[in-house]
Amino acid sequence: MLQKKVHLSASxxxxxxxxxxxxxxxxxxxxxxxxxxxxxxxxxxxxxxxKMHLSECSTCAAFAEEMQKTxxxxxxxxxxxxxxxxxxxxxxxxENQESEKASVFWRPAxxxxxxxxxxxxxxxxxxxxxxxxxxxxxQVEISVNTAEADIVSFLNEMDSxxxxxxxxx
Amino acid sequence: MSEAEIIKxxxxxxxxxxxxxxxxxxxxxxxxxxxMVHNIEDAEDIAQEVFIEVxxxxxxxxxDSKLSTWLYRMAINRSLNFIxxxxxxxxxxxxxxxxQSKNALHEKxxxxxxxxxxxxxxxxxxxxxxxxxxxxxSENQKVAFTLSKYEELSYxxxxxxxxxxxxxxxxxxxxxxxxxxxxxxxxxxxxxx
Numbered sequence: 116m117l118q119k120k121v122h123l124s125a126s127x128x129x130x131x132x133x134x135x136x137x138x139x140x141x142x143x144x145x146x147x148x149x150x151x152x153x154x155x156x157x158x159x160x161x162x163x164x165x166k167m168h169l170s171e172c173s174t175c176a177a178f179a180e181e182m183q184k185t186x187x188x189x190x191x192x193x194x195x196x197x198x199x200x201x202x203x204x205x206x207x208x209x210e211n212q213e214s215e216k217a218s219v220f221w222r223p224a225x226x227x228x229x230x231x232x233x234x235x236x237x238x239x240x241x242x243x244x245x246x247x248x249x250x251x252x253x254q255v256e257i258s259v260n261t262a263e264a265d266i267v268s269f270l271n272e273m274d275s276x277x278x279x280x281x282x283x284x
Numbered sequence: 285m286s287e288a289e290i291i292k293x294x295x296x297x298x299x300x301x302x303x304x305x306x307x308x309x310x311x312x313x314x315x316x317x318x319x320m321v322h323n324i325e326d327a328e329d330i331a332q333e334v335f336i337e338v339x340x341x342x343x344x345x346x347x348d349s350k351l352s353t354w355l356y357r358m359a360i361n362r363s364l365n366f367i368x369x370x371x372x373x374x375x376x377x378x379x380x381x382x383x384q385s386k387n388a389l390h391e392k393x394x395x396x397x398x399x400x401x402x403x404x405x406x407x408x409x410x411x412x413x414x415x416x417x418x419x420x421x422s423e424n425q426k427v428a429f430t431l432s433k434y435e436e437l438s439y440x441x442x443x444x445x446x447x448x449x450x451x452x453x454x455x456x457x458x459x460x461x462x463x464x465x466x467x468x469x470x471x472x473x474x475x476x477x
Binding site: 150182185186189192193194195198 | 311335336407413414434436461468
């Protein structure tokens with residue numbers, strides 16, 4: 116009797132597993148087709164399959180509802196409100212651009228000729244300044260010699276004053 | 285005025301014809317740009333550049349395609365350029381600008397339920413989620429999806445704008461929708477909303 120019960124429950128579990136696997140497979144198939152179902156682009160048989168599965172599977176039904184709401188945003192965005200000042204702004208923009216073109220008629224000559232000339236002069240000046248700064252100056256050596264001579268006289272103090280003279284002070 | 289008459293008068297520099305053209309196509313161009321950049325102010329700026337370009341180069345327009353096709357192409361190209369430039373400048377955009385642009389977008393969404401702020405917040409989150417999902421598509425997929433969903437163009441019309449075959453457009457849209465679905469499912473699993 117016990118063996119029969121165990122056998123029965125095992126077979127029930129097995130059947131449940133099979134059903135779950137079938138449902139999962141159907142869910143997977145549906146996930147690939149849902150957007151086309153919502154757009155009405157599936158063949159009739161597939162539409163029926165999806166409808167049936169949505170009536171059986173609450174998870175897929177919930178996802179379908181979410182997706183429908185999200186895609187519904189497209190409907191809301193489809194027709195933007197017409198800006199009544201659009202043409203006025205457009206006309207002002209065009210007029211601005213044209214007046215800019217007219218007022219700087221000399222700009223092409225400036226851009227083509229003077230600008231490169233000015234940049235070249237600045238470049239040459241910059242190079243000259245760099246060379247000048249980088250050149251070593253001979254005066255530095257003389258001052259070093261003088262400094263050395265001063266230090267040497269301090270180091271050789273013993274020559275200028277004897278130790279006895281220093282101690283007697 | 286018919287399209288041919290408008291084009292003829294535009295080529296003669298007729299301001300009235302230009303105004304009529306802008307009034308006829310403003311909504312279409314702004315909507316297309318909005319579908320690409322998801323910001324109404326940017327979309328209007330890009331749309332203005334499109335019309336300025338039309339004003340300057342109407343003489344170069346060959347009548348082998350419709351005026352609307354030409355406008356769509358310019359709107360798409362300028363929007364894509366804007367997105368690419370924006371990506372480069374993103375690091376320099378202040379946090380306030382980013383939040384302000386998102387808020388301006390959210391205000392655009394007309395919600396009837398003004399007494400329910402939770403509903404509005406949910407709507408805003410969905411919009412952000414959807415835009416991020418659309419932005420994650422490849423350029424061609426995004427263009428095809430925008431023209432299909434925001435402008436409701438047929439496959440034939442989209443193929444005219446994008447200069448691709450109808451079968452390529454079908455394939456692009458199919459892949460775009462599949463990728464969009466994947467993104468939305470990942471978000472659904474993570475409980476983004």
